[in-house]
Amino acid sequence: MVKIHDVRELEDVVVKFVGDSGDGMQLVGTLFSDAAAISGNDLATFPDFPAEIRAPHNTIAGVSGFQVHMGKRKIYTSGDMCDVLVAMNPASLKSNLKWAKKGATIIVDSSAFDEKAIEKAGYTTNPIEDGSLGTFQIIPAPIAQLTHESLAVLGVDKRVAERTKNMFVLGMVFYLFGREIEKPLAFIKTKFKEKPKVAEANQAALKAGYNFAETTEAIKMTYKVGPATLPKGLYRNIVGNIATAWGLLAAAERSGRPLFLGSYPITPATEILMELSKHKSLGARVFQAEDEIAGICSAIGASFAGSMAVTTTSGPGLSLKSEAMGLAVITELPLVIVNVQRAGPSTGMPTKSEQSDLMQALFGRNGESPLMVMAASSAANCFYYAYMASKFSMEHMTPVILLTDGYLGFGSELFRIPDVNDLPSITPPMADPNDKNFKPYRRDEKTLVRKWAVPGVEGLRHRIGGLEKTNIDGNVSTDPLNHQLMVNIREEKVNRIADFIPLQEVNGESEGDLLVVGWGGTEGALLSTVKQMQEAGHNVSHAQFNYIKPLPKNTREILAGFKKIVVCELNSGQFVNYLRMLYPEFQYEQYNKVQGLPFHVQELTETFTKLLEEV
Amino acid sequence: MIEYKRIEKSPVELTKQDFVSDQMVKWCPGCGAHAILAAVGNVFPKIGYRKENFAMVSGIGCSSRFPYYVDTFGFHGIHGRASAIASGLKVANPGLSVWVATGDGDSMAIGGNHFIHVLRRNIDINILLFNNQIYGLTKGQFSPTTPMGTVTKTSPHGTIEHPFTVSGLVLGAQGTFFARVPDNNIKLMTEVLYEAAKHDGTSVVEILQNCIIFADKVHEHITNREMREERQLFLKHGEPMIFGKNRDKGIMLMNNGLRVVEIGKNGVNENDLLVHDQYATDPSIHRMLGRMKAPDFPVAVGVIRSAPADTYDDLIELQIENAKKTSKIQCVNDLLRSGDTWEI
Numbered sequence: 001m002v003k004i005h006d007v008r009e010l011e012d013v014v015v016k017f018v019g020d021s022g023d024g025m026q027l028v029g030t031l032f033s034d035a036a037a038i039s040g041n042d043l044a045t046f047p048d049f050p051a052e053i054r055a056p057h058n059t060i061a062g063v064s065g066f067q068v069h070m071g072k073r074k075i076y077t078s079g080d081m082c083d084v085l086v087a088m089n090p091a092s093l094k095s096n097l098k099w100a101k102k103g104a105t106i107i108v109d110s111s112a113f114d115e116k117a118i119e120k121a122g123y124t125t126n127p128i129e130d131g132s133l134g135t136f137q138i139i140p141a142p143i144a145q146l147t148h149e150s151l152a153v154l155g156v157d158k159r160v161a162e163r164t165k166n167m168f169v170l171g172m173v174f175y176l177f178g179r180e181i182e183k184p185l186a187f188i189k190t191k192f193k194e195k196p197k198v199a200e201a202n203q204a205a206l207k208a209g210y211n212f213a214e215t216t217e218a219i220k221m222t223y224k225v226g227p228a229t230l231p232k233g234l235y236r237n238i239v240g241n242i243a244t245a246w247g248l249l250a251a252a253e254r255s256g257r258p259l260f261l262g263s264y265p266i267t268p269a270t271e272i273l274m275e276l277s278k279h280k281s282l283g284a285r286v287f288q289a290e291d292e293i294a295g296i297c298s299a300i301g302a303s304f305a306g307s308m309a310v311t312t313t314s315g316p317g318l319s320l321k322s323e324a325m326g327l328a329v330i331t332e333l334p335l336v337i338v339n340v341q342r343a344g345p346s347t348g349m350p351t352k353s354e355q356s357d358l359m360q361a362l363f364g365r366n367g368e369s370p371l372m373v374m375a376a377s378s379a380a381n382c383f384y385y386a387y388m389a390s391k392f393s394m395e396h397m398t399p400v401i402l403l404t405d406g407y408l409g410f411g412s413e414l415f416r417i418p419d420v421n422d423l424p425s426i427t428p429p430m431a432d433p434n435d436k437n438f439k440p441y442r443r444d445e446k447t448l449v450r451k452w453a454v455p456g457v458e459g460l461r462h463r464i465g466g467l468e469k470t471n472i473d474g475n476v477s478t479d480p481l482n483h484q485l486m487v488n489i490r491e492e493k494v495n496r497i498a499d500f501i502p503l504q505e506v507n508g509e510s511e512g513d514l515l516v517v518g519w520g521g522t523e524g525a526l527l528s529t530v531k532q533m534q535e536a537g538h539n540v541s542h543a544q545f546n547y548i549k550p551l552p553k554n555t556r557e558i559l560a561g562f563k564k565i566v567v568c569e570l571n572s573g574q575f576v577n578y579l580r581m582l583y584p585e586f587q588y589e590q591y592n593k594v595q596g597l598p599f600h601v602q603e604l605t606e607t608f609t610k611l612l613e614e615v
Numbered sequence: 616m617i618e619y620k621r622i623e624k625s626p627v628e629l630t631k632q633d634f635v636s637d638q639m640v641k642w643c644p645g646c647g648a649h650a651i652l653a654a655v656g657n658v659f660p661k662i663g664y665r666k667e668n669f670a671m672v673s674g675i676g677c678s679s680r681f682p683y684y685v686d687t688f689g690f691h692g693i694h695g696r697a698s699a700i701a702s703g704l705k706v707a708n709p710g711l712s713v714w715v716a717t718g719d720g721d722s723m724a725i726g727g728n729h730f731i732h733v734l735r736r737n738i739d740i741n742i743l744l745f746n747n748q749i750y751g752l753t754k755g756q757f758s759p760t761t762p763m764g765t766v767t768k769t770s771p772h773g774t775i776e777h778p779f780t781v782s783g784l785v786l787g788a789q790g791t792f793f794a795r796v797p798d799n800n801i802k803l804m805t806e807v808l809y810e811a812a813k814h815d816g817t818s819v820v821e822i823l824q825n826c827i828i829f830a831d832k833v834h835e836h837i838t839n840r841e842m843r844e845e846r847q848l849f850l851k852h853g854e855p856m857i858f859g860k861n862r863d864k865g866i867m868l869m870n871n872g873l874r875v876v877e878i879g880k881n882g883v884n885e886n887d888l889l890v891h892d893q894y895a896t897d898p899s900i901h902r903m904l905g906r907m908k909a910p911d912f913p914v915a916v917g918v919i920r921s922a923p924a925d926t927y928d929d930l931i932e933l934q935i936e937n938a939k940k941t942s943k944i945q946c947v948n949d950l951l952r953s954g955d956t957w958e959i
Contacts, residue, residue: 280942282947294702301690301700460667460688461687476683
């Protein structure tokens with residue numbers, strides 16, 4: 001039977017898979033996005049899962065989701081509202097319907113909409129039948145039931161059949177987007193190579209779903225998203241936390257300094273620790289410490305030993321590391337501190353993203369304790385900024401805090417794979433053996449950087465520590481003028497890194513009505529909005545900061561070019577107040593959101609439009 | 616056991632003088648720490664590593680000024696964290712002989728977590744635990760080892776806390792090496808430090824240290840030179856446990872506990888006494904020896920436990936070597952190109 005239906009061709013499309021925690025939505029989302037990537041789409045993804053591993057069955061608290069934004073054009077975010085929503089139970093439909101665009105296609109597993117589940121989700125009547133979804137293209141399919149039926153001939157038990165229903169729905173979505181199913185079929189074979197029976201069941205479910213979609217009358221329209229025009233190169237899909245881990249490994253290799261990670265598991269940063277643990281063949285020494293403090297202190301010990309030392313954490317862990325960060329500042333040892341920010345204060349919302357640790361990163365230590373602060377701004381550029389954080393840390397003998405966030409850490413996008421040998425070189429200032437002039441705090445005149453003198457190397461015996469030391473000689477000192485000198489030097493040393501970082505770029509004209517300023521993980525949403533508004537003829541530009549302390553040298557010049565400046569952040573205004581402190585001559589507007597959610601293009605467009613009207 | 620030791624020996628013979636730094640020693644006159652510094656000066660040349668291969672790490676407290684006074688690489692850390700810093704140092708470079716100088720407050724209060732976990736991991740570092748039963752540098756507050764009831768500046772009515780015994784905490788945390796020495800026996804301390812250096816794994820040496828200002832003579836009932844034969848049991852591996860000025864008393868294992876017996880009385884002779892086995896993997900006897908205290912028992916000094924076990928630093932080296940031999944990923948370019956990639 002051949003069906004005739006509409007094919008809607010789109011520039012970009014957002015698909016969201018939602019279901020109960022155990023429904024396998026993360027896997028389905030990943031397989032779907034891999035297929036999109038291989039078909040040449042640009043894309044970004046974001047998982048949305050509860051902190052609980054298995055919250056009670058069929059409740060709103062237990063809903064787990066995965067969103068894919070793919071396109072023929074450049075994709076900057078994982079998308080605001082979805083074109084296609086796949087909901088595996090009433091709770092996931094209830095909690096995600098607000099993210100469905102008008103007229104979106106909604107696939108629901110109608111066999112999961114029994115009375116009990118409907119009630120648990122907080123519905124009084126069955127939403128599929130009561131007409132409340134009238135404006136959507138609803139595709140109700142008894143997915144669980146059909147999966148069981150299609151697997152009956154294989155003789156698999158009920159439990160296995162229940163767990164393959166995600167493959168059935170994946171088959172349906174593949175049909176909906178005209179994708180070939182060869183790739184996931186092969187993936188299933190590899191994944192379950194130890195369990196051929198399970199592999200067979202999953203493959204059968206995938207095919208059954210595809211065939212069902214092909215024949216069902218409910219699908220009146222399918223989608224087509226053509227390939228994007230991306231620069232030539234070798235690509236892969238990468239999650240931000242993995243990109244961070246790989247950037248660190250690349251920096252260790254290029255610097256010739258072995259990687260040491262001292263870390264303690266914490267959401268949403270744990271994945272970096274897990275990833276680096278895998279790479280002993282690259283010489284990565286990973287120390288899962290007894291707590292956050294031991295994580296950073298072991299890293300400081302390793303840095304003293306001459307390793308490229310790293311500690312990874314999220315907000316609460318950064319608080320615990322504060323004292324030890326000061327130790328790294330005063331001993332002037334390299335150390336990369338990765339903070340994958342999450343919603344705070346305290347435990348806050350561990351799986352939700354926020355940018356609220358900026359002030360803590362800049363100032364959250366006792367004493368005058370300056371260090372370099374940087375921020376990655378996309379899942380893929382976590383690789384580059386982790387690399388650069390390591391480079392500046394070693395070359396300038398300073399701790400560096402690299403801020404990412406849960407949104408970048410968990411999200412994925414396409415990554416054009418570089419050749420490690422093409423990355424900027426890293427030359428740590430190692431002290432030479434038996435250097436007659438060696439003193440612990442003797443400095444390079446231009447950069448104020450001291451030498452890295454490593455235990456085991458002849459003629460470099462010295463003692464450093466948390467007590468204030470004399471400049472050059474490094475002896476313990478409480479001399480008032482020496483302390484003033486050392487305080488000034490430590491600040492100036494970090495500020496002089498500005499001579500080595502790239503100038504700030506502006507997307508759009510360097511002068512105009514409105515400059516949209518952001519930092520870190522909000523780049524995708526801000527850039528998408530500004531581009532759309534530019535295309536609509538507005539005089540608006542965008543600057544996304546990756547280097548925060550020190551700021552790029554042309555920051556003042558950029559700010560001076562606009563009638564209005566709006567600083568947008570997922571906090572109550574931390575970067576804007578930092579700018580007010582450093583550049584008080586400008587008037588700043590601010591747009592802030594602290595809901596554990598990313599910016600949406602729509603809210604930004606409304607805000608900027610209003611600001612432009614007032615110009 | 617894994618043979619993995621690669622700490623380079625000094626090509627020339629070193630002396631005590633080679634390890635004296637140019638810094639002025641600022642402990643109080645009469646402080647027990649001076650004796651510890653002297654013993655370390657004795658033992659470092661004896662161990663025979665290059666000067667550059669020693670690293671001293673400390674936390675905060677009087678004990679923690681130690682690194683400044685030894686002419687090696689030194690790192691003066693922050694309160695309680697010496698074990699964590701030393702762990703990173705040793706794991707990053709197993710070719711170093713790493714020594715931690717710490718006190719009862721530094722290692723057992725603020726640093727308690729790191730202390731038990733370095734022991735559990737059995738990282739090959741040596742911990743000198745200066746136990747003076749007081750916070751000295753902050754001028755006289757009770758510590759986790761201060762005896763119950765002691766009046767200090769923060770316990771004007773006497774402490775109401777049960778103290779830790781260092782041996783109990785070390786052996787409870789599965790420590791593989793524990794020794795105890797009084798600060799007025801430099802000869803024994805030197806011998807014990809040598810044993811600690813030889814041991815593969817975390818070594819804890821508890822030094823019964825006198826703080827002349829804030830807790831003077833707290834160990835006097837044990838360390839008094841006149842009485843020490845009676846009040847200390849000098850342990851030696853393979854020898855029966857005999858003590859007393861006239862060497863007429865000993866330790867026997869009876870009814871699952873230790874008993875003090877008099878040799879030659881009630882039919883007891885030397886063959887009935889417990890023979891010290893510091894290498895026993897079962898810590899039961901070591902625990903009992905560590906717990907012995909006055910007035911019923913002499914206090915055990917010397918090496919109480921030195922049990923063989925794999926060290927963390929050896930095992931991580933092995934894992935890295937194996938991974939390098941067997942993994943397909945030999946450089947970061949391999950890693951970036953592993954798994955699903957495609958050409959555009």
